Amino acid sequence: MGQASSPKKELGLELTNMKRNPYLVDYSQFQKKRRERDFAKAAARKKRARMLFYRRLAVVTAAFVVLIAAVILAVWALSRAGGTEASLGNAIDESGEPKALWEEEIQDIQGISAEAFGRHPAWTEDFLTVNEYSRPGDALTEVNSIFVHYTANRGTSAAQNRSYFEQLKDTHERSASAHFIIGYEGEIIQCIPLDEIAYAVQTRNEDSISIECCYLSEDGSFTQETYDALIELLAWLTETYDLTRDDILRHYDCGGKKCPVYYVEHEDAWELLKRDVK
Numbered sequence: 001m002g003q004a005s006s007p008k009k010e011l012g013l014e015l016t017n018m019k020r021n022p023y024l025v026d027y028s029q030f031q032k033k034r035r036e037r038d039f040a041k042a043a044a045r046k047k048r049a050r051m052l053f054y055r056r057l058a059v060v061t062a063a064f065v066v067l068i069a070a071v072i073l074a075v076w077a078l079s080r081a082g083g084t085e086a087s088l089g090n091a092i093d094e095s096g097e098p099k100a101l102w103e104e105e106i107q108d109i110q111g112i113s114a115e116a117f118g119r120h121p122a123w124t125e126d127f128l129t130v131n132e133y134s135r136p137g138d139a140l141t142e143v144n145s146i147f148v149h150y151t152a153n154r155g156t157s158a159a160q161n162r163s164y165f166e167q168l169k170d171t172h173e174r175s176a177s178a179h180f181i182i183g184y185e186g187e188i189i190q191c192i193p194l195d196e197i198a199y200a201v202q203t204r205n206e207d208s209i210s211i212e213c214c215y216l217s218e219d220g221s222f223t224q225e226t227y228d229a230l231i232e233l234l235a236w237l238t239e240t241y242d243l244t245r246d247d248i249l250r251h252y253d254c255g256g257k258k259c260p261v262y263y264v265e266h267e268d269a270w271e272l273l274k275r276d277v278k
């Protein structure tokens with residue numbers, strides 16, 4: 001009997017022992033450690049991968065920055081080379097660009113390039129006061145014709161005719177003016193800048209330049225001095241505005257007024273005058 005219950009007891013003891021088996025505990029601890037180690041390894045791997053990603057990102061960014069810098073440098077070098085080429089005649093002058101800008105600023109005189117303007121025949125610049133009767137101050141944006149007039153006031157000088165235009169601002173007598181007045185001694189007075197309109201021809205003030213001519217002769221023909229100065233001025237104007245001799249008109253050709261009277265009554269003289277403009 002005692003023998004019969006003994007194996008059961010022993011088995012129970014065995015089970016208890018087994019539960020307390022130190023190897024079993026060690027084994028589970030070993031697994032836990034291995035899991036921890038695996039986890040640490042995985043974390044380390046992730047960290048390495050992350051570090052690698054950041055390192056690559058840094059390399060790509062650096063390469064990109066270097067590339068941009070290289071492009072900027074290349075553009076700067078090219079623009080410098082261009083600037084040097086432009087100022088070959090003046091190798092010592094390092095400030096090529098500011099000089100070019102300054103030249104551009106003075107390039108426009110009365111709407112004309114400084115170079116072309118510099119070739120104009122000698123004249124006295126004596127602009128009228130801006131006023132609604134003789135110098136409206138409106139822009140003259142295109143020049144398609146040059147009109148020739150006579151003052152219709154025999155024996156008066158260029159200065160006197162200029163004064164007449166100037167006084168219109170007070171007398172309000174009428175609206176009248178011209179860009180130039182040529183005296184019977186050949187002197188030229190400029191009354192209105194070439195980039196402003198004059199009041200000289202009813203319908204063509206907006207796209208033309210007008211020249212008044214003084215005269216001494218009863219028939220209205222010009223003195224040789226007036227004639228020569230007029231030819232010189234017409235030659236410069238047609239060249240400057242890229243016009244032909246056919247763009248030189250009498251006031252008569254626009255509105256029928258007998259102005260300039262001699263060259264209306266003597267068609268051949270007018271044709272000769274136009275031919276004299278080289």
Ligand SMILES: [Zn+2]
Pocket residue numbers: 148149150200251259260
């Ligand atoms: Zn006229």
